[in-house]
Amino acid sequence: MTISTNKKPKMLFVGISPQLDFSGQGKVAAGLLHYFKEFFDISVAGWGCTPETVNSLKIYSNSEEWWKVLEQESFDILFLSHDIFRFSQLPEVRKKYPNLKIIGYFTIDGCPIIKSWLPILEACDVIVTPSQWSSNVILERFTRKPVFVIPNGIHLKVWKKQIDKLLFKQEIDNATLEMDKEANKKLYIKDKFIILFVGVNQDRKNLASLLSGYSMFLNRIKETYLFVFTYTAKFELFGDSLPKGYDLDDIFLWKNIIGNLKINQAIQDETLLLKVYQASDLLVLPSCGEGFGLPIIEAMATGVIPLISNYSSMREVPKEALFLKVNAFQKVTTWNANRAIVTPEEVYFSLLNAYSIWKNNKELWKQMQERNWQEVDKYDWQNASFKFIKILTNLLNGYFYYNSELRRMG
Secondary structure: OOOOOOOOOEEEEEEEOOOOOOOHHHHHHHHHHHHHOOOOEEEEEEEOOOOOOEOOEEEOOOOOOHHHHHHOOOOOEEEEEEOHHHHOOHHHHHHHOOOOEEEEEEOOOOOOOOHHHHHHHHHOOEEEEOOHHHHHHHHHHOOOOOEEEOOOOEOHHHHOOOOOHHHHHHHHHHHHHHHOOOOOOOOOOOOOEEEEEEEEOOHHHOHHHHHHHHHHHHHHOOOEEEEEEEEOHHHEEOOEEOOOOOOOOOOHHHHHHHHHEEEEEOOOOHHHHHHHHHOOOEEEEOOOOOOOOHHHHHHHHOOOEEEEEOOHHHHHOOOOOEEEOOOEEEEEOOOOEEEEEOOHHHHHHHHHHHHHHHHHOHHHHHHHHHHHHHHHHHOEHHHHHHHHHHHHHHHHOOOOOOOHHHHOOO
16 A cells, blocks of 8 residues: 655654553554554654654654644644544644644543534544444534544454463463462462453443452352453552552452452553463453443453443454443433443352353353454454555545445444
8 A cells, every 4th residue: 555645744643652552542552653654754742752762753742732743843644543522622723724634533432422522523534433332422413524433453463362271371370380489479370260350540440340249259259360450540549549659459448359369550561461361261341431442352362251341332342242231321420421330249240150151161162262363353453554544545635535335343
């Protein structure tokens, strides 16, 4: 695929910095820019940007006021990748730079479109979302332009691995024994049901419901561990501010599960995160709303069965999943939003069901793994990037037609 210019078009990519690839939006930036840089001369601005260079990309540090970067140099493309409300300056940018091509890649995690966001959508030449859910939410309120769906992805060459999990767990146990011969407390996982949570620490992730449900589950099933990988910015955990030096395992409300719970800061090393998935059996995401849900496809690629809320975009993605029933919603007045309520009891019963299949119906578990492993080919950053490049090529060449094929997932 080529762009019909002698010089690479200049793109300002605005979003969560690819330097913060422990977050979903940071992974989106890293995944897209990995392929974009072959076709565009890219500068990056937005949230979490530091002076460090990433994959030879030009990074504007401390650039949350991203519109000011447009005053420093001339760009052909403005690519926005974050929540819609973060781009309130866009209508003024549109007026000031009428020839700038603007594309918005927006996620919706349960909030309807409010009136103040409509000018932001109007200022975009093209609107894209990662899920049909997000597209439908936008189209409920804004119908002046089509909304395309291009799903998030992973690097399939890195993530798509079929392994013998029992053998892999044994290898980890052997390494643990060698490295920790003198330790009294050893974490052995070979015969354990390994449950995984991956996500940035936000209230909507429902991590407290997971811990409470796991606490009940642990009263019945002892051969299990819960691994939590989360980003606890400013020492905040579960919505509460914690003093420096606080032991993250010292959680009084869930003190009975401390021996079976391992809380870790988010992993930025993709190779290490891959090994965490490969050692896990079940991914639990009791989220009250997601615009896509990247951990779901990471799980699909590594033989981890997703246990996810039956709400928002999450139900679109996996071929095989176990679902947490959502029977009620909390009305959040700030955004006039529906937030799914996933109770600890629902987590508990769903964990029991998942464990029963894993323990007693290995053939069904294997079939679920195989179907997800085949389905995950749809979610590749290379495919997603080339769909964007096709749209941008048309815009830069002075024409753009709405290809119905682009509006479908996959």
